[in-house]
Amino acid sequence: AQSVTQLDSQVPVFEEAPVELRCNYSSSVSVYLFWYVQYPNQGLQLLLKYLSGSTLVKGINGFEAEFNKSQTSFHLRKPSVHISDTAEYFCAVSEFDDKIIFGKGTRLHILP
Amino acid sequence: SAVISQKPSRDICQRGTSLTIQCQVDSQVTMMFWYRQQPGQSLTLIATANQGSEATYESGFVIDKFPISRPNLTFSTLTVSNMSPEDSSIYLCSVTGTSYGYTFGSGTRLTVV
Numbered sequence: 595a596q597s598v599t600q601l602d603s604q605v606p607v608f609e610e611a612p613v614e615l616r617c618n619y620s621s622s623v624s625v626y627l628f629w630y631v632q633y634p635n636q637g638l639q640l641l642l643k644y645l646s647g648s649t650l651v652k653g654i655n656g657f658e659a660e661f662n663k664s665q666t667s668f669h670l671r672k673p674s675v676h677i678s679d680t681a682e683y684f685c686a687v688s689e690f691d692d693k694i695i696f697g698k699g700t701r702l703h704i705l706p
Numbered sequence: 707s708a709v710i711s712q713k714p715s716r717d718i719c720q721r722g723t724s725l726t727i728q729c730q731v732d733s734q735v736t737m738m739f740w741y742r743q744q745p746g747q748s749l750t751l752i753a754t755a756n757q758g759s760e761a762t763y764e765s766g767f768v769i770d771k772f773p774i775s776r777p778n779l780t781f782s783t784l785t786v787s788n789m790s791p792e793d794s795s796i797y798l799c800s801v802t803g804t805s806y807g808y809t810f811g812s813g814t815r816l817t818v819v
Contacts, residue, residue, distance in 0.1 A: 628808060630810075637798075637810065637811075637812040637813055638749070638798065638810040638813075640807070640808055640809070643808060645804065684748060684749070688802060688808075692737075692802065693737075693739055693751050693754055693802070694739070694751075694800065694802060694808065695751065696748045696749045696750075697748065698747070698748045699747075699748045
C-alpha cells in the first residue's frame with residue numbers, strides 16, 4: 595500500500611526567503627503525486643500534481659515541485675515566500691486515479 | 707475540473723444522534739471518496755463509494771458507524787451515526803481522475819456536543 599512521509603511538521607521561514615517542504619512516498623507501483631494547501635479555516639486546494647512527463651511541475655502561487663523516482667521524493671519549493679503563504683501543506687499520493695493518501699502535513703509559518 | 711457541492715457546510719449535533727452529509731458532483735464519476743479531518747490533523751480516508759455496490763471501508767472505519775449510499779454516478783451520502791464528541795471533525799468528499807481534477811468538496815464541519 596502507498597504511504598507518504600512529510601519530514602517536517604512545521605517550517606518557519608522569513609518573508610521573501612526561499613522554502614522547501616519535503617515529501618517522500620512509498621509505493622510498489624507507479625504513482626501520481628500531489629501537493630494540496632489548506633489556508634486557515636478554509637477548504638483544500640490543489641497546488642500542483644505530477645501525473646507523468648516532466649519531473650519538474652509548476653503550480654499555482656509560484657510553487658513548484660520535483661519528482662525524483664530514485665529517491666521517491668516530491669519536494670515542494672518556492673523561491674520567495676509571502677505572508678499570504680501561511681498555511682498547512684499536504685503531500686499526497688495516488689495509485690492511478692484511485693484513492694488519494696495524505697501525509698500528516700507541514701505547517702508553513704512565515705516570519706516578518 | 708469537476709465541481710463538488712457538499713452540504714451541510716457545518717452543523718452542531720447532540721451526542722447519540724446521526725447526521726447525513728450529501729455530496730453532489732457535476733459530472734458522472736465512477737468512484738467517490740469520503741475523508742475525515744480531525745482537528746489539527748491530516749485527512750484520513752474513510753471509504754470509497756462505488757455506484758451499484760457496497761462501499762469499501764478503510765481499516766478502523768465500519769459500515770455501522772459510517773453508512774454510505776451511492777444511488778447514482780453524481781451523488782453520495784455519508785452518515786455519521788450515534789455521534790460522540792470524538793466524531794467532531796471536518797468530513798470531505800472527493801473525486802479523482804484527470805477529467806475531474808482531483809477535487810475535494812468544501813467540507814462539512816461537524817461539532818458534537
